[in-house]
Amino acid sequence: MTDGSPTSDSEQGDNWLHPPPHAVRAAVTAAVAEDLTPLGDLTAALLPSKRSEARIVARAAGRMAGSRCVTESFAQIDPAVSVRWNVREGSALEPGTELAVVSGPLRSIVTAERTALNFLGHLSGVATLTARFVDAAGAAGTARIWDTRKTTPGLRSLEKAAVRAGGGRNHRGNLSDWMLVKDNHLDGMSISAAVERARDLWPGRTVHVECDTVDQCAEAVRAGADALLLDNMDPATVRECVELAERGTTGRRPLLEVSGGVELDSVGAYSACGVDQISVGAITNSAPVLDVGLDI
Numbered sequence: 001m002t003d004g005s006p007t008s009d010s011e012q013g014d015n016w017l018h019p020p021p022h023a024v025r026a027a028v029t030a031a032v033a034e035d036l037t038p039l040g041d042l043t044a045a046l047l048p049s050k051r052s053e054a055r056i057v058a059r060a061a062g063r064m065a066g067s068r069c070v071t072e073s074f075a076q077i078d079p080a081v082s083v084r085w086n087v088r089e090g091s092a093l094e095p096g097t098e099l100a101v102v103s104g105p106l107r108s109i110v111t112a113e114r115t116a117l118n119f120l121g122h123l124s125g126v127a128t129l130t131a132r133f134v135d136a137a138g139a140a141g142t143a144r145i146w147d148t149r150k151t152t153p154g155l156r157s158l159e160k161a162a163v164r165a166g167g168g169r170n171h172r173g174n175l176s177d178w179m180l181v182k183d184n185h186l187d188g189m190s191i192s193a194a195v196e197r198a199r200d201l202w203p204g205r206t207v208h209v210e211c212d213t214v215d216q217c218a219e220a221v222r223a224g225a226d227a228l229l230l231d232n233m234d235p236a237t238v239r240e241c242v243e244l245a246e247r248g249t250t251g252r253r254p255l256l257e258v259s260g261g262v263e264l265d266s267v268g269a270y271s272a273c274g275v276d277q278i279s280v281g282a283i284t285n286s287a288p289v290l291d292v293g294l295d296i
Contacts, residue, residue: 017089017165018068023157028072030154031115041111052106052296054113056120058093059291063131065089065162066123070100073116078108090127090165099292106296113294123162124290130166130283136264141271143278146171146257150281159284171279178206180229191216195223208257217241221248230275232260238273 018024035041056070067089074081081104087097099120102109133145145168151159160170172178179202181194189197191209198207208227209220214237220228221244230241238258245253257277258270270278 014089017065017161019157019161021068024068024072027155027158028069028076028115028119031118032073032076032112035115036111041107044107044111047107047110050106051104052109054102054109054294054296056099056102056117056292056294058095058097058099059293060093060095062093062124062128062290063166064091064093064099064120064124065127065165066120066158067100069119069123069158070116073119074102074104074108074112077112077115078105080104081108081112090167092131093124093290102294109294109296117292117294119158121289121292122287123158123165124292125287126159126162126284127166128290129287130163130168132264133267133278133280133283134167136267137271137278140268141274143258143271143275144169145267145283146277146279147284148259148279148281149174150285152284163283166283168283169277171277178208180208180210182210182229183212191219191225192223195220195225199224210259211241214240214244218244218248221245221254225254227255227257229257229259229279233258235266235269235273238270238275242274 064087067085071083074083081102083100083102085100087093087099093099130145137143137145147160147163147168148171149156156173160173163170172180179198181191181198186194195207195209198205206226208229209225210229210231211217211220212231217228217230228241228245230238233241242256245256255277256275257279258275259279262270262278262280267278267280
C-alpha cells in the first residue's frame with residue numbers, strides 16, 4: 001500500500017477526489033428510501049431517546065473513499081447527527097484506524113449506520129483495489145491506471161471518484177465524453193473511414209480507436225486517431241505497437257491504452273511497455289468491500 005497521501009496532487013486539496021454533490025445526494029436518497037420504505041426503522045423505535053457517540057473504524061488495511069456519502073447518509077436521516085472526520089479522502093488505512101466520530105441521537109445513528117457503511121465499504125474497496133494496481137504498475141513503468149464504464153448502474157460518479165481516491169484516473173464518464181470506435185462499430189466501415197467521419201461529425205472531440213492487431217494499430221496511426229486502445233494483446237505485441245506509434249507520427253503520438261484481461265500479476269509487464277494508460281474493469285466491477293465498522 002502506498003503512503004497516506006491521496007495523490008501527488010494533494011497539495012491542491014482533495015475536493016477533486018470526491019463525487020459531485022448532486023450524485024452523492026441522489027445515491028443516498030435512493031439508498032435511504034430503500035431501507036426505510038414503508039414504515040421506517042421499527043427497531044430504532046425501541047431505543048431510548050438519548051444522545052450517543054460512535055466511531056467508524058477500519059477493520060482491514062486499504063484506502064478510504066466515500067466520506068461524503070457517509071456524511072450525507074447521517075444528514076438525511078437526522079441533521080442533528082454530526083460526523084467529524086479524522087482522515088482525508090484517499091488516505092491509506094491500517095486495521096484499527098479511526099476514520100470518524102459520529103455524534104447525535106442514538107436512534108438516528110443506528111438507522112443510518114448500514115447505509116453509511118455500505119457506501120463506505122464499497123467505495124473504499126474500489127479505492128483499495130485501484131491503489132494496488134497503481135502500485136504494481138508504478139513499480140515497473142509509468143502507465144496510469146484507468147477505470148472503465150463497467151460500473152454499478154446509478155453509482156458511476158461515485159465509483160469513478162473512488163478510483164481517483166485510489167490514485168487512478170478516469171476513462172470517459174459516458175458515451176458523450178468522446179468517441180471510442182470499437183470492433184462492433186466497424187461493421188462495414190474501415191478504421192480510416194471511421195476516423196474521417198468522426199472528424200466531420202464531431203470536430204474537436206477525442207477520437208479513440210480500439211485495435212486488436214498490429215495492422216489495425218498501423219491503420220489507426222495513419223488515420224490520425226488521438227488515442228489507441230490496444231485490446232487483449234500480450235506485452236510483446238503491445239511493445240510492437242508502441243514502437244509503431246512512435247515511428248508513425250511526426251508530432252505528438254497518440255495516447256496508448258492497454259485493455260483486456262489485465263491482472264495484478266501482469267499489470268507491471270504492460271506498464272513496462274511504454275503505454276500511457278492501462279484500463280482495468282475489475283477495479284470497479286469486482287472490488288472486494290473494505291471491512292469497516294461503527295462502534296458505539
